[in-house]
Amino acid sequence: MEKREFARRRKRLMNMIDVGGIAIQPTAPERVRNRDVFYPHRPDSDFFYLTGFPEPEAIAVIVPDRPQGEFLLFCRERDPEAETWHGRRAGLDGACEFYGADDAFPISDLDDILPGLLENKERIYYTMGRYPEFDQRLVGWITRVNDKGRSGIHAPDQFVSLGHVLHESRLFKSHQEIKAMRRAASIAADAHRRAMSVCRPGMFEYQIEAELLHTFMQQGARSPAYPSIVGSGANSCILHYVENQDQLKDGDLLLIDAGAEYDCYASDITRTFPINGNFSKEQAAVYEVVLEAQLAAIAEVQPGNTWNMPHEAAVEVITRGLVGLGILKGRVAKLIREELYRPYYMHKTGHWLGMDVHDVGDYKIIDEWRTFEAGMVTTVEPGLYLSPTIRGLAKRWWNIGIRIEDDVLVTKTGHEVLSANAPKLIDDIESLMHQDRAA
Numbered sequence: 001m002e003k004r005e006f007a008r009r010r011k012r013l014m015n016m017i018d019v020g021g022i023a024i025q026p027t028a029p030e031r032v033r034n035r036d037v038f039y040p041h042r043p044d045s046d047f048f049y050l051t052g053f054p055e056p057e058a059i060a061v062i063v064p065d066r067p068q069g070e071f072l073l074f075c076r077e078r079d080p081e082a083e084t085w086h087g088r089r090a091g092l093d094g095a096c097e098f099y100g101a102d103d104a105f106p107i108s109d110l111d112d113i114l115p116g117l118l119e120n121k122e123r124i125y126y127t128m129g130r131y132p133e134f135d136q137r138l139v140g141w142i143t144r145v146n147d148k149g150r151s152g153i154h155a156p157d158q159f160v161s162l163g164h165v166l167h168e169s170r171l172f173k174s175h176q177e178i179k180a181m182r183r184a185a186s187i188a189a190d191a192h193r194r195a196m197s198v199c200r201p202g203m204f205e206y207q208i209e210a211e212l213l214h215t216f217m218q219q220g221a222r223s224p225a226y227p228s229i230v231g232s233g234a235n236s237c238i239l240h241y242v243e244n245q246d247q248l249k250d251g252d253l254l255l256i257d258a259g260a261e262y263d264c265y266a267s268d269i270t271r272t273f274p275i276n277g278n279f280s281k282e283q284a285a286v287y288e289v290v291l292e293a294q295l296a297a298i299a300e301v302q303p304g305n306t307w308n309m310p311h312e313a314a315v316e317v318i319t320r321g322l323v324g325l326g327i328l329k330g331r332v333a334k335l336i337r338e339e340l341y342r343p344y345y346m347h348k349t350g351h352w353l354g355m356d357v358h359d360v361g362d363y364k365i366i367d368e369w370r371t372f373e374a375g376m377v378t379t380v381e382p383g384l385y386l387s388p389t390i391r392g393l394a395k396r397w398w399n400i401g402i403r404i405e406d407d408v409l410v411t412k413t414g415h416e417v418l419s420a421n422a423p424k425l426i427d428d429i430e431s432l433m434h435q436d437r438a439a
């Protein structure tokens, strides 16, 4: 992502918060995995959106119209010894030179400097509750400023949710963000293709997960966007199955929900395919219902349509399909009204996608479902989960869990399926799987 892109985002934020406002956004704290081992650092999405700054222990402060500089970055100082042990740091000069900060200060000076920046401001833009320890520090700084009341100095008395302001902006992806998301989706689509190619009965779910990770890493996506779901047989009916340790059985399906994170942007793709390369009659029949539901839902992702329209389209096809399969009985409209499809399809058809896999942005405005507009990205992911735990379900349907999920960008004239390179037609899946078996 170019430096100018981050500058544009900050400018947009400054225009919204205006003179008298100050925005404060810490990055995510480092998190301990066990004892001396930390999880790989993932910046806070809002922080990274504004700064592009990848290091931990950093705070962005934005003060429109501050004569000495509007974008301040508090970060770690250069330290040759610490850098020898733990890796390079941009330092204060780097924060200005490479990340466009007008001024940079040592993170250790935060307590000394931040109260002064709050003096005589009217509004603080800050996201309360995300980092409770930082909330406490901020309250302390405000109290310190308030204590100066008799010197004619006042503290801001309005708190505005910075998250809410930024999330509206993050909902609409820029050209560069769309490029990153295309890449994230294309890497994940390649990973799904590889999984289909290598899959054989007798392998373990974690071995398929390894193949996904291999493709992600080979193409520069150092992390999945969320833990990959690799669920075979009965596990395909567990929505967020992540144990990934069972052996793949001939005749079962494999459901893979895996997306790559590229440049802090997520993809989120699900494909379901037969472990032996051939759908059984029952598997194919259920698959066709889910696929038809997914295509009908994708067709509703259009500017001007509302957020719930893809879901309604999917529910309609799924319910009609369940009747067609003989699993549900009755009139489709009544079954939908009474939500009798829910034991088989219990989740929504999509969510916003962006820097976070379940991305930010409101789904309703006041009480109305939001309208799709160009630049939004949503997933479309209907499924059917025919678990033996469902009362009265005939045995021939058991353990058929199918979800098909794509990432869809709303364009000015319709939509673009970012993840289209992952096969989803039965013929395409089977021929990819056969082709690699023959080789």
Ligand code: GLY
Pocket (backbone or CB within 6 Å): 226, 257, 268, 351, 357, 381, 405
């Ligand atoms: N991978 C999580 C989801 O599909 O929502």
Ligand code: MN
Pocket (backbone or CB within 6 Å): 257, 258, 268, 269, 270, 405
């Ligand atoms: Mn998913």
Ligand code: MN
Pocket (backbone or CB within 6 Å): 268, 351, 379, 381, 405
């Ligand atoms: Mn999803």
